[in-house]
Amino acid sequence: MDRRPLHDQMADEAYCKQVLAGLQERLARNKSFLNTHGEEADKLVYNILQKAQQPQTDESCGEVDALFCTACEATSRVESGSSDVPIFTESQQQFRWNGRDRPIEELFRRMEDFDRSVSVQVPSRSSSLSSFESQKLSQVRNRFLKKLETNDPWNILDLRSPLPPSILPTFLTGENCQLLPRVRDMVLTGSRAERAVASGEQWNEWRDVLEWALLSEGGHNTAPHIDSHGLATWITSQEGHFGFGWMSRPTVQEQTDWMVNPQGYTGGRWRYVILRPGQTVFFNSGTIHFVFRVRGEQTLALGGHILQWSNIERWLQVVIAQVQNPKITNEDMARSVPTYVQVVARLVAARVKSGRVDELGGDKAVTRFFASVKEFETIYQRKSRVPSRYAGNEVDSYQYNRNPNTYRYASARDNIQAQFLSNKIRQTTQ
Numbered sequence: 001m002d003r004r005p006l007h008d009q010m011a012d013e014a015y016c017k018q019v020l021a022g023l024q025e026r027l028a029r030n031k032s033f034l035n036t037h038g039e040e041a042d043k044l045v046y047n048i049l050q051k052a053q054q055p056q057t058d059e060s061c062g063e064v065d066a067l068f069c070t071a072c073e074a075t076s077r078v079e080s081g082s083s084d085v086p087i088f089t090e091s092q093q094q095f096r097w098n099g100r101d102r103p104i105e106e107l108f109r110r111m112e113d114f115d116r117s118v119s120v121q122v123p124s125r126s127s128s129l130s131s132f133e134s135q136k137l138s139q140v141r142n143r144f145l146k147k148l149e150t151n152d153p154w155n156i157l158d159l160r161s162p163l164p165p166s167i168l169p170t171f172l173t174g175e176n177c178q179l180l181p182r183v184r185d186m187v188l189t190g191s192r193a194e195r196a197v198a199s200g201e202q203w204n205e206w207r208d209v210l211e212w213a214l215l216s217e218g219g220h221n222t223a224p225h226i227d228s229h230g231l232a233t234w235i236t237s238q239e240g241h242f243g244f245g246w247m248s249r250p251t252v253q254e255q256t257d258w259m260v261n262p263q264g265y266t267g268g269r270w271r272y273v274i275l276r277p278g279q280t281v282f283f284n285s286g287t288i289h290f291v292f293r294v295r296g297e298q299t300l301a302l303g304g305h306i307l308q309w310s311n312i313e314r315w316l317q318v319v320i321a322q323v324q325n326p327k328i329t330n331e332d333m334a335r336s337v338p339t340y341v342q343v344v345a346r347l348v349a350a351r352v353k354s355g356r357v358d359e360l361g362g363d364k365a366v367t368r369f370f371a372s373v374k375e376f377e378t379i380y381q382r383k384s385r386v387p388s389r390y391a392g393n394e395v396d397s398y399q400y401n402r403n404p405n406t407y408r409y410a411s412a413r414d415n416i417q418a419q420f421l422s423n424k425i426r427q428t429t430q
Contacts, residue, residue, distance in 0.1 A: 002070045005090035005279050009054055012274040015243060015294065020049055022219065022295050030151065037131040038123020038152070040263060041223040045245075045292050048224070052245055052270040055085075065248040065271045074171040078282070082311035086246060086283040088273060092169035093236055093280070093302070103239040103277075104144055104300050107213065110162040114138035121155040123220065144215065144298060153217035153295075157330075161213045167302045168211065169234055169280050176359070179307035180210065180231070183343045211304035216242070219295035224262060224288050228331035229340055230318035231305035233287075236280040240299035243292040244281050245272040250288065258288060259325045275301075285311060286318035312348055313365045316341065316372040323379055338380060345373050 023046040027039070055065030067087045069077065074089045097103045118140060119132040140156060161167065214235070224247070227233050235244070247254070247268045254268040272292075275281060283289060285307075293299060307315060319337060322329045348369060351360055360366050 094166040153220040159213040218297040235303040247288040
């Protein structure tokens with residue numbers, strides 16, 4: 001049945017109040033957590049939730065903060081353009097759990113080799129250190145299966161999913177949402193059209209970008225941030241409830257103020273929705289968002305990233321902002337982001353050459369995109385202090401340390417693409 005997800009405002013408000021009460025108690029009692037990542041995140045989430053409101057979703061009343069859509073409605077919106085607000089759907093996952101066990105139990109049963117290590121966010125770690133520490137997968141499994149109460153809840157981000165490749169929500173399988181897999185294909189195969197012959201590690205790296213599992217103990221909160229590499233994100237709840245919060249339709253000034261002080265800014269219009277098992281949230285590139293949870297309830301979600309062909313202009317502006325302000329994102333992207341930019345630029349140029357400009361937002365959007373590519377190159381060179389001997393090289397200078405046979409993207413070719421587009425625009429305006 002194609003139905004709209006339930007937005008239970010009373011239950012959501014009660015959940016939010018429960019989180020606030022727990023945070024107030026924790027901040028008052030946990031003196032041992034001073035100057036830790038957990039204390040910083042809890043304080044910020046507490047301050048934001050005190051002023052956060054539930055989203056306005058009635059389009060007849062003006063601009064909305066979120067869209068609660070049927071499958072058909074969600075598909076239509078993501079295929080026809082890019083949404084400025086989060087989209088909530090339900091029952092969009094093809095994969096089904098066995099129904100006999102908790103999803104968390106089945107997740108671990110599907111895994112192999114528990115001697116591997118995984119990065120775990122631990123709230124009690126000093127804020128002067130990384131928020132992550134390495135733990136054996138066996139330790140993570142034992143901790144979650146025992147379901148013990150804890151004042152130091154673990155959060156396992158980007159856990160490699162052992163599930164079949166059928167967790168992508170159905171409404172995101174259309175052509176407009178498949179730019180990221182094309183980036184992967186070009187990185188792994190270059191100019192060849194055959195099936196890629198890549199190492200298992202290379203394929204796993206890309207699969208981990210496209211889809212992952214998010215496992216957390218109750219009470220773990222994630223401070224506001226923007227997902228790395230400017231990627232759009234989907235998250236589907238599998239077990240437990242958790243709160244998804246975001247800054248709704250921020251002004252340019254609000255975005256600027258937040259980027260200056262992401263660890264302390266509470267201005268803007270903050271909204272929240274509680275996600276229940278089977279419900280999916282999709283939010284676009286550059287969405288400032290946070291996650292909060294009640295104590296005592298473990299949560300499991302499946303998620304992944306996409307890029308939309310219709311959203312290339314906004315995507316690259318977000319990437320530029322992240323390069324200029326590394327603290328606003330949740331990952332280190334300094335080494336990998338040039339590959340994304342150059343490969344997307346090649347793919348966009350190919351679509352322009354084949355006459356598919358309208359699918360990219362039109363001539364003006366593509367012109368601005370290529371201008372942003374040049375802006376990115378200038379900013380990245382300045383940030384990374386690229387040696388001057390690489391400037392002007394046929395291979396983009398910001399990509400000098402990569403294999404040119406795999407990642408070649410000539411500046412001269414870029415000029416040809418820009419000239420081609422300029423000529424096309426003149427022809428259409430005469």
